[in-house]
Amino acid sequence: MAVATALLASCANSHGLHTKNTLLDANALQPNQSLKDAHFSAANWPKSEWWQSFDDAQLNQLIYDAMASSPALQVVNTLADKANAHVIAADAERYPDVDLNAGITRSRVAKVDDPLLEGKSYSTLRTANIGLSYTFDLWGGKKDAAEAALGQARASELDRQASQLTLAANVTRAWNNLNPSWNNAALAQQNLERAAGIANIQQQHVSAGLTSGLNRSILRWC
Numbered sequence: 001m002a003v004a005t006a007l008l009a010s011c012a013n014s015h016g017l018h019t020k021n022t023l024l025d026a027n028a029l030q031p032n033q034s035l036k037d038a039h040f041s042a043a044n045w046p047k048s049e050w051w052q053s054f055d056d057a058q059l060n061q062l063i064y065d066a067m068a069s070s071p072a073l074q075v076v077n078t079l080a081d082k083a084n085a086h087v088i089a090a091d092a093e094r095y096p097d098v099d100l101n102a103g104i105t106r107s108r109v110a111k112v113d114d115p116l117l118e119g120k121s122y123s124t125l126r127t128a129n130i131g132l133s134y135t136f137d138l139w140g141g142k143k144d145a146a147e148a149a150l151g152q153a154r155a156s157e158l159d160r161q162a163s164q165l166t167l168a169a170n171v172t173r174a175w176n177n178l179n180p181s182w183n184n185a186a187l188a189q190q191n192l193e194r195a196a197g198i199a200n201i202q203q204q205h206v207s208a209g210l211t212s213g214l215n216r217s218i219l220r221w222c
Contacts, residue, residue, distance in 0.1 A: 051172055063171050067164060076156075076163045083149070083156040090149040094142045099131040 051063055067073055105125040137143055 051168055054172075056175075059172065059175050062175060063168050066167055066171050070167055073163050073167055076160050080153070080156040080160040083153040086149045087146070087153045090142070090146040093135075094137060094146060096132060096134040099133075100129075102128040 051059060103126075105127075107123055107125075109121045109123055135142075
């Protein structure tokens with residue numbers, strides 16, 4: 001059996017075995033038809049200054065102060081402004097460059113150059129020049145650079161808005177957690193005042209001989 005299997009395997013070859021799969025053309029794909037029955041939820045970006053819906057003046061001031069003094073947010077804002085400046089610079093490279101210069105020079109003629117040898121005359125020189133230059137974007141490099149800068153600016157703007165939302169959410173969360181702490185502190189103060197009143201009454205009972213100091217100590221520990 002082993003010899004027969006080896007002989008049959010040695011006779012096998014790949015002649016006539018060809019794949020029947022073909023590559024699809026990307027331009028032939030129709031995503032609109034594929035996703036025509038899909039339903040997507042409308043997700044809106046959070047509204048600017050959404051925290052004002054709480055109608056809390058202290059919370060508003062805390063968030064404004066945090067955004068004005070947060071070092072991390074200042075870095076994000078600087079990066080976003082820098083990205084926007086790169087967009088302006090990259091887009092400017094696609095347009096003609098026009099230079100205009102003008103100047104006026106007034107000088108007093110030297111006595112040795114004055115035909116009258118007086119040196120009291122003046123000369124005025126007025127100059128003006130204009131230049132125009134343009135570099136054709138034959139290979140689309142400038143257009144690609146402008147689009148890349150625009151994409152980077154959009155990404156930086158998203159980072160800025162996300163950082164602002166995160167900072168506002170953290171301040172709001174901390175503020176909401178602080179309110180129960182204040183309430184607990186007020187309840188603790190009330191309990192302290194109540195305990196002090198009970199201790200005062202017990203002291204009066206002990207002073208009047210209505211109860212013993214042992215009972216007062218037991219009640220105090222309770």
